[in-house]
Amino acid sequence: MARLVRATAARAHMEAIRWPNGPSCPYCDVTEGITLLAGKSHRPGLYECNACRGHFTVKTGSVMESSHIPLAKWVIAFHLMAASKKGISAHQLQRLIGITYKSAWFMCHRIREAMADPKAAPIGGEGKVLEAGEAYHGKREIPRVPSAQRKGRLFTKSGKSGGAEKRPIVALVERGGEARVTYMQHITGKTCATLWSATQAAKAGCTLIKATSTQLSAPSVPAMRP
Numbered sequence: 116m117a118r119l120v121r122a123t124a125a126r127a128h129m130e131a132i133r134w135p136n137g138p139s140c141p142y143c144d145v146t147e148g149i150t151l152l153a154g155k156s157h158r159p160g161l162y163e164c165n166a167c168r169g170h171f172t173v174k175t176g177s178v179m180e181s182s183h184i185p186l187a188k189w190v191i192a193f194h195l196m197a198a199s200k201k202g203i204s205a206h207q208l209q210r211l212i213g214i215t216y217k218s219a220w221f222m223c224h225r226i227r228e229a230m231a232d233p234k235a236a237p238i239g240g241e242g243k244v245l246e247a248g249e250a251y252h253g254k255r256e257i258p259r260v261p262s263a264q265r266k267g268r269l270f271t272k273s274g275k276s277g278g279a280e281k282r283p284i285v286a287l288v289e290r291g292g293e294a295r296v297t298y299m300q301h302i303t304g305k306t307c308a309t310l311w312s313a314t315q316a317a318k319a320g321c322t323l324i325k326a327t328s329t330q331l332s333a334p335s336v337p338a339m340r341p
């Protein structure tokens with residue numbers, strides 16, 4: 116019974132988020148003439164659109180579509196991934212909500228996909244302040260090749276590579292606004308400017324404040340496209 120209540124509550128919660136003004140058909144976008152198919156022969160939360168005769172649930176057309184993972188577990192996974200500051204691994208998710216590692220991995224992948232904004236507009240513009248910064252995390256996909264002058268010597272005396280073997284991540288943040296984060300193979304002022312203008316991440320006319328790193332201090336604003 117408790118499981119049933121949880122499932123019903125999870126469905127109501129998801130429906131309220133996705134359809135604040137009542138259900139709409141994911142196939143033909145109408146909001147009128149939608150019937151909830153009640154009864155034992157239908158799955159819970161199944162709707163029928165009178166206009167196109169299509170059947171759908173709150174999962175249809177979302178990242179949760181055609182997965183057999185219960186909706187309550189999706190709700191918890193969405194919450195955990197959005198609320199944890201440092202992110203959450205598939206292993207953690209597996210332990211916390213009691214699913215297989217394969218399912219947890221799938222959920223992580225789908226939820227991250229849902230978090231991405233495919234139509235992200237450029238940030239910045241006239242009178243705005245953008246801040247750029249970098250961080251090094253994880254392992255590089257393609258290891259950096261030391262220059263010939265190093266003759267095989269390590270990067271530092273202690274033998275640790277510092278940031279050299281890590282994956283560089285750059286972020287562009289608008290003060291009081293949104294942020295754009297990506298990872299790059301090599302960070303220089305030039306590659307950053309190319310990236311930002313190519314992805315149209317930033318509009319011209321804004322003030323760019325760079326992190327203390329010498330690599331990002333190279334002038335990169337003039338290369339940005341308006």
Ligand SMILES: [Zn+2]
Binds near residue numbers: 140144145165167168
């Ligand atoms: Zn329809």
